[in-house]
Amino acid sequence: MTSERFDAVIVGAGFAGIGAAIQLKRMGYENFVILDREDDLGGTWYVNHYPGLAVDVPTTTYSYFFEPNPNWSRLFATGNEIKQYADDVADKYDVRRHMRFSTTVEGARWDEDARLWRVGLADGQTLSTQYLITATGFLSQPHVPDIPGITEFDGRIVHTTAWDDSYDPAGERIAIIGTGATAVQLIPELAKKAADLTVYQRTPIFVVPKFDLHFSERAKRLFARVPVTQRIIRAVTDSIYEWVVSVGVVHYWRTRGRFNIAAADLSKTLRWATIRDKQLRAKLTPDYDFGCKRPTFSNSYYRTFNKPHVHLQDGGIARMEADGIVANDGTKTVVDTLVLATGFDLWEANFPAIEVIGRNGRNLGKWWRDTRFQAYQGVSMPLFPNYLSLASPYAFLGLNFFNTMEYQMRHMERLLGEMKQRGATTFEVTEEANTRYLDRMTELLGESLFLNADCASARSYYFNPSGEPTLLRPMSTRKAIKEAGEFPLTDYQIN
Known part of the structure; x- marks a missing residue:
C-alpha cells in the first residue's frame, strides 16, 4: 500500500x-x-x-x-x-x-x-x-566465509562489522580469519590481551609505515580561527594522494610501475626491520604487485607476529570442529573465539x-x-x-x-x-x-x-x-x- x-x-x-x-x-x-x-x-x-x-x-x-x-x-x-x-x-x-x-x-x-x-x-x-x-x-x-563445520563451532563467532564492545579478549584463545586493512588494525589490539592468537591468512597484504601525528590544542585553535591553515594542509595531503593514484594506478603503464616498485621496497624494508624469522617474513610477503590489492599503513602489524603467542597460518582451513579449527595440513588449533575479519561482499x-x-x-x-x-x-x-x-x-x-x-x-x-x-x-x-x-x-x-x-x-x-x-x-x-x-x-x- x-x-x-x-x-x-x-x-x-x-x-x-x-x-x-x-x-x-x-x-x-x-x-x-x-x-x-x-x-x-x-x-x-x-x-x-x-x-x-x-x-x-x-x-x-x-x-x-x-x-x-x-x-x-x-x-x-x-x-x-x-x-x-x-x-x-x-x-x-x-x-x-x-x-x-x-x-x-x-x-x-x-x-x-x-x-x-x-x-x-x-x-x-x-x-x-x-x-x-x-x-x-x-x-x-559483510562477507561471511563458507567454512565446512562452522555451524558446529561451540565458541563465540564475531564479525568485525558486528563487534561486541563488552567482549574482553583477555586470556582467550582467539583465531582471526583475514589479513586485510581491518585485520591489520585489529590484530595488534587482540594480541595485547589474548592468551593465544592464530591469524589465518589467505592473501598477504602490503603494509607500509604509518607517519601519524597528533594535532595539539594550539593547532586545533589555529585551524578553527584561521581555516585557510587547515586547507593548506589538505591541499598537501590531497596532492600527495592524487599523485600516488595517478602514477601508481591510473598511469601505471607510462611510469612502468616505478613508484609501485619503490612502495613495495618500503614495505619489504619494514618487514625486514621488524621480522627476523625468514620463513615468517616470506609468508607475509605478497606475490602480487603493489597496489593490486589495497595496501595499508601500520607500525605494529608486522611486529605483532614476533610475539610468542601469535601464530600465522597460511595453509588454508579444512574445516571447523566444536572446539577449534583444522587446517589443510591436519593440524588443529583449539579456539575460544573466532573473529571474522573477512571484509565485504x-x-x-x-x-x-x-x-x-x-x-x-x-x-x-x-x-x-x-x-x-x-x-x-x-x-x-x-x-x-x-x-x-x-x-x-x-x-x-x-x-x-x-x-x-x-x-x-x-x-x-x-x-x-x-x-x-x-x-x-x-x-x-x-x-x-x-x-x-x-x-x-x-x-x-x-x-x-x-x-x-x-x-x-x-x-x-x-x-x-x-x-x-x-x-x-x-x-x-x-x-x-x-x-x-x-x-x-x-x-x-x-x-
Whole structure:
C-alpha cells in the first residue's frame, strides 16, 4: 500500500547519503527522506567499532571539502572521531530530521504510468518518489566465509562489522580469519590481551609505515580561527594522494610501475626491520604487485607476529570442529573465539545493494551481470529514469571516498538544476552516451595498474567477478569534478 510520496528517497545514511541530502537542500528540496537499516547514521563508521579502528587516509583529506573539521586529534583519526564528524555534519546541515532508521529497503520499481519510483520496505509499506538515490556505499554487505563445520563451532563467532564492545579478549584463545586493512588494525589490539592468537591468512597484504601525528590544542585553535591553515594542509595531503593514484594506478603503464616498485621496497624494508624469522617474513610477503590489492599503513602489524603467542597460518582451513579449527595440513588449533575479519561482499551482494527494476522490467543486477558492469559518469544507467546510484561501477576515484562524493554532488547539481529550469519531470541517460562512456573507461583502464601489473593472486575487490577492474574511475579528482559540471546535457533525455 502506498502511504507517502516524496520528491526524493535516499537509501543509506552514511557519508554519501548525507552528501546527497545536503545537495538536495541546497537546491531547495525539502520533501525527501533518508532510509537506513541501522538505528543510527554514519554507515560503515557506525557499523564498525572494533578495537583499533581508524581511517587509513589522512583526515585532512577524508572529509567534505566544504566542511573541514578543526577538531581532529590526529592525522589518522579514530573511528569514534569519524562517526562524530558524521553526526556534526548531519546536524549542521539539518539532514538528521529527514532520516528514518531501522528501515530496510527491499527494492524499488519504476512505475511507467505514474512516472514515479515505488520503493518497497520490509514492513510492507511502499513509498512513492520522483527521484531515487541509492547511497549504500561500497562496503555495506559483510562477507561471511563458507567454512565446512562452522555451524558446529561451540565458541563465540564475531564479525568485525558486528563487534561486541563488552567482549574482553583477555586470556582467550582467539583465531582471526583475514589479513586485510581491518585485520591489520585489529590484530595488534587482540594480541595485547589474548592468551593465544592464530591469524589465518589467505592473501598477504602490503603494509607500509604509518607517519601519524597528533594535532595539539594550539593547532586545533589555529585551524578553527584561521581555516585557510587547515586547507593548506589538505591541499598537501590531497596532492600527495592524487599523485600516488595517478602514477601508481591510473598511469601505471607510462611510469612502468616505478613508484609501485619503490612502495613495495618500503614495505619489504619494514618487514625486514621488524621480522627476523625468514620463513615468517616470506609468508607475509605478497606475490602480487603493489597496489593490486589495497595496501595499508601500520607500525605494529608486522611486529605483532614476533610475539610468542601469535601464530600465522597460511595453509588454508579444512574445516571447523566444536572446539577449534583444522587446517589443510591436519593440524588443529583449539579456539575460544573466532573473529571474522573477512571484509565485504562487494560485487555479489552490493551491486546493487537492493533490487532495482527500471523501465521495460530491466533488473539492474541482472543487466550488469548479463552484459558488463557499467554506469555513465559512475551514477546513471539507461532505462533507469530519475535514478542516481552513488555506489556504481566507475564511481570510485581511489583511496578517498569524499572526492568521489564531491563530483557526484556536482553531477546532481547540474542535472537536477537543468530539470528545474526546464520544468521537466524525468531524466534518463541515453544508451549512446552510456556506451560511449563505457568504451572510454575501458580504454583509460588500459594504462592502469590492473591491466598491466601482476595482479593474478591479489584477490582484490577492485575486480568484478568477470575479472574487470570496474570499481575505479581512472582519472584525477580535478578532472572528474570538472566533467561533473560540464558533461553534455544531451547525454540525458530530459522530459
